[in-house]
Amino acid sequence: MKFIPVKGTRDFYPEAMRMRNWIADAWRSASLRNGFEEYDSPIFEYLDLFTAKSGDEIASQLFNLTDRGGRNLAIRPEITPSLARMVNAKINALPRPIKWFSIPRLCRAERPQKGRLREFFQWNVDIIGPQDELADAECVLTAVDAMRELGLTSNDVQVCYSSRELLSEVLESLGVKGQSSADVMAVLDKRNKLPAEKFEAMLSDAVGDKTAMAGILKFLDTGAIDPDASPAEIAASAGIAPSENATAAIAKLQAFGGYLKAFGIADWCRYDTGIVRGLAYYTGIVYEVMDVGETLRAIAGGGRYDNLLEVLGGPAVAASGFGMGDVVLGILLEEKQLIGDLAQGVELFVIDGSADMFSDVINVVGRLRSVGAAAEFSYKRQNIGKQLKQADRRGACKAVILEPDGVVMIKDLASGEQTACKLAEILSDPTTIL
RNA sequence: GUGGCUGUAGCUCAGUUGGUUAGAGCACCUGGUUGUGGUCCAGGGGGUCAGGGGUUCGAAUCCCCCCAGCCACCCCA
Numbered sequence: 001m002k003f004i005p006v007k008g009t010r011d012f013y014p015e016a017m018r019m020r021n022w023i024a025d026a027w028r029s030a031s032l033r034n035g036f037e038e039y040d041s042p043i044f045e046y047l048d049l050f051t052a053k054s055g056d057e058i059a060s061q062l063f064n065l066t067d068r069g070g071r072n073l074a075i076r077p078e079i080t081p082s083l084a085r086m087v088n089a090k091i092n093a094l095p096r097p098i099k100w101f102s103i104p105r106l107c108r109a110e111r112p113q114k115g116r117l118r119e120f121f122q123w124n125v126d127i128i129g130p131q132d133e134l135a136d137a138e139c140v141l142t143a144v145d146a147m148r149e150l151g152l153t154s155n156d157v158q159v160c161y162s163s164r165e166l167l168s169e170v171l172e173s174l175g176v177k178g179q180s181s182a183d184v185m186a187v188l189d190k191r192n193k194l195p196a197e198k199f200e201a202m203l204s205d206a207v208g209d210k211t212a213m214a215g216i217l218k219f220l221d222t223g224a225i226d227p228d229a230s231p232a233e234i235a236a237s238a239g240i241a242p243s244e245n246a247t248a249a250i251a252k253l254q255a256f257g258g259y260l261k262a263f264g265i266a267d268w269c270r271y272d273t274g275i276v277r278g279l280a281y282y283t284g285i286v287y288e289v290m291d292v293g294e295t296l297r298a299i300a301g302g303g304r305y306d307n308l309l310e311v312l313g314g315p316a317v318a319a320s321g322f323g324m325g326d327v328v329l330g331i332l333l334e335e336k337q338l339i340g341d342l343a344q345g346v347e348l349f350v351i352d353g354s355a356d357m358f359s360d361v362i363n364v365v366g367r368l369r370s371v372g373a374a375a376e377f378s379y380k381r382q383n384i385g386k387q388l389k390q391a392d393r394r395g396a397c398k399a400v401i402l403e404p405d406g407v408v409m410i411k412d413l414a415s416g417e418q419t420a421c422k423l424a425e426i427l428s429d430p431t432t433i434l
Numbered sequence: 435g436u437g438g439c440u441g442u443a444g445c446u447c448a449g450u451u452g453g454u455u456a457g458a459g460c461a462c463c464u465g466g467u468u469g470u471g472g473u474c475c476a477g478g479g480g481g482u483c484a485g486g487g488g489u490u491c492g493a494a495u496c497c498c499c500c501c502a503g504c505c506a507c508c509c510c511a
Contacts, residue, residue, distance in 0.1 A: 004502075054511060061509075078511045106511095111435085113505065189510095280511060297510090323511080353469070388471035401470075413471070 008110070008118025018342040020121070023150065023326055023333075024103050027123040030146035031101040034138065036125060039100045041082035047072040049081045052312060053281065063107050078323065079104040079124050080305075081312060087128055088314030096129035101142075115297045115328040125302075126321030128309070133252050136285045136304055136320045137259030143289060143300055143322060144265045150329075151338035157299060159265075160272035161256070161287035164303065166240075166249035167276065170219050173241040174212040184216070191220070191274040192294060215239055220273045225253050227261075249284075256285050281305045289324070291332050299332060300324035345395020346374040347434070351388065353403040355381040360402050360423065367430045375400075388413075400426075400433065 005011055012020055031038065047064050064074040076082060079102055087098060102124045110118055125142050127135040140159055147157060167188070171181045183206040191199055200217075207213045218239035225234060231247035231254070240246050253271065260269050269287075277286040286303030290296075302322020310316045333339055348368055352361045361377050368375035376394055378387050384401065391399045392413060401409040406423040410433050426433060 007502085050511085058511080061511090080511075108511085110509080112503090113507095116510080278510060301511090351470090384469050385467090385471065390471085392471045399471080403469095409470090411470075416471085418470085 006118070008112035010117065010119070015342075018344065019330065019339060020326065022339075022342055023329060024121065024123075026146050026149040027101075027103055027324070030142055030149055031123075031125060034099075034142040034145060036099045036101040036142065039083070039086065039102050040104065041076070041079060041086060041102075043105065044073045044075050045082060045085075047074045049085060049312070050074055050077065053081045053084075053308065061109055063109050075107045076104065077106055077108045079106065079122070080126070080308065080321070080323075083124070083126060084309050084312045084314065084319075087317075088309055088312060091309070091314055091317065097135065098128040099126075100128075101125045115325075115331060117327055121326040123300075123324045123326075124321060126319060128317060128319040130320075131306070131318040133256040133285060134259050135318075136287075137256055137263060139302060139320055139322055140260065140269065140287065141263045141265055143302075143324060144268050146324075147289070147299075150333060152332070152336065154268040155292060156332070156336055157268070157289055157291055159269040159287050159289050160275050161253075161269060161285060162271065162273050162275040163249045163253050163284060164277065164282045164286045165284050166246060166253065167273070169243060169246045169249060170216070170240050173243060173246070174215045175209065176207060176212050176216075180206065180208065185276050188216075188220075188274060189276040189278065192290075222271070222273055225250070225257055225271050227254055227257055252284060277301055277303060281308050281311070283307055285320070287322070296328050296332060299328050343395055345397065346376040347397050348373055348375040348400055349387075349391030349394060349396035349398070350375060350377045350400045351384060351391065351402065352381070353384065353401060357402050357404075364400065364402065364423075364426060364430070367427055371430045371434075373430065373434055398433070 010016070028038070044065075047059060047062070050058055050062060058077075059074070062074040062077050064072065066072055083100065083102070087094065087100075103121055104124065105119065106122050107119050110116060112118060123146070125139050127139060129135075140161075144159065167185070168181070171177070171184060176184055184203065187199070187202045187206045190202070194202070203216065204213055207216060222238040229237075231250040232242045234240075234250050234254075235242040235246055240250075257266070257269075257271070260266050275286055275288050277288065282303045283306045284304035287301070288298040289300040290298060300322050302320070304318070304320040306316070306318045308319060350361050350365050350368070352358050358381060365375045365377050376391075376396065378390050380386075388399055388411075396413055399409075399411040399413055401411060402423060403409060408421050408423050408426060409418045410421065411418045421433065
């Protein structure tokens with residue numbers, strides 16, 4: 001073949017398109033149920049918007065271009081900067097909390113691999129305004145709600161959360177700072193992917209100091225957070241110096257856990273100190289949705305990013321949200337055999353009893369479509385058997401067979417039952433056969 | 435950017451130690467069973483064996499290059 005799709009992109013033939021729509025419909029309906037409004041932004045932006053958020057190095061991972069006026073542009077690799085830009089522009093006019101969602105098509109100039117393509121769709125759900133962990137919890141609830149709609153259960157996926165704030169505080173109290181802190185976080189992020197020995201060796205290299213190393217390992221072993229204990233007690237049992245920041249971060253984790261429980265999704269969620277979320281802009285609670293076997297990369301990731309609007313030139317306004325891509329989710333749904341039969345048939349298939357009645361067929365089809373019915377017909381004039389076969393293959397519910405002398409047989413294709421009526425009736429009121 | 439694996443029909447795959455005109459199933463198209471579907475029967479289209487070069491009397495098969503796909507690393511918003 002001379003022309004092939006670009007590396008890392010997908011063609012959506014009707015079958016794949018049904019799957020994509022099925023997922024997007026679940027995302028959209030869950031969003032609306034949970035009180036979010038849909039927005040969208042341009043598919044390309046000024047390159048600055050992305051480098052301002054993520055640094056100049058990000059440019060090499062973007063598809064960027066220069067327009068004829070010499071402007072540096074980039075295809076959006078994420079929508080959060082655009083969201084921040086849009087919200088900043090109207091921050092004083094928007095009622096809060098701002099609860100918005102989007103399902104953008106995104107592009108990243110990466111080498112494709114399992115669960116990662118160069119073009120994909122990502123559901124984004126954000127709440128801007130509240131500082132309360134209730135917002136973080138409501139985002140998680142929305143994610144769970146969509147996954148539930150798609151047929152997943154808490155036996156399939158878990159929302160693993162931690163506190164970026166607490167982790168920073170722990171590292172700092174152990175004297176791990178600056179580059180070392182960044183290195184340690186990078187290693188922690190791999191914890192669930194590496195064998196224990198290798199992980200500890202890498203961690204040891206990043207930390208350097210033995211006392212600090214022991215402190216980090218003790219912190220990592222923290223189990224579920226007791227909702228009833230005082231933050232100071234929890235800090236003590238996790239070997240964390242009970243600074244003001246540390247106890248505050250622990251209290252936030254407790255509040256977050258309480259909201260998850262109140263929303264009825266506690267069994268979908270668990271505290272996991274191994275969640276770090278890269279070195280991005282997160283400032284508080286962070287989480288990733290993992291498949292229970294942890295064989296796939298994260299299905300979704302998000303958390304609190306209270307500084308982003310300010311970084312992008314706006315006021316200091318708190319924000320929290322997540323992104324869920326269609327690629328890993330699609331793999332998981334397929335593995336769990338949750339996709340089912342997505343074929344969508346027409347309602348009615350209109351058939352001629354003899355070729356000379358074909359003009360009546362297109363007449364009836366036209367009338368049916370004018371009242372909103374999904375009606376189809378065969379382009380070829382052939383016997384009734386072949387036309388019925390075609391009706392069946394199109395997934396039609398009923399066949400409308402036009403016979404001589406104005407007689408019409410309505411055949412239910414599932415039961416095989418037929419009822420008769422008059423062509424004149426159908427033409428005057430097509431809704432009688434719906 | 436680095437590394438590993440794999441490329442035969444739209445899909446899943448056969449193809450012997452190199453040997454005539456590269457096959458099957460499914461899918462697709464046509465026709466039949468002479469006016470009621472999910473069957474059945476018959477026929478048909480479709481492949482420069484990813485592409486290029488080499489070895490050989492002869493290459494889908496052996497060697498080299500390249501391209502593409504998959505997978506992992508880096509990175510992961």
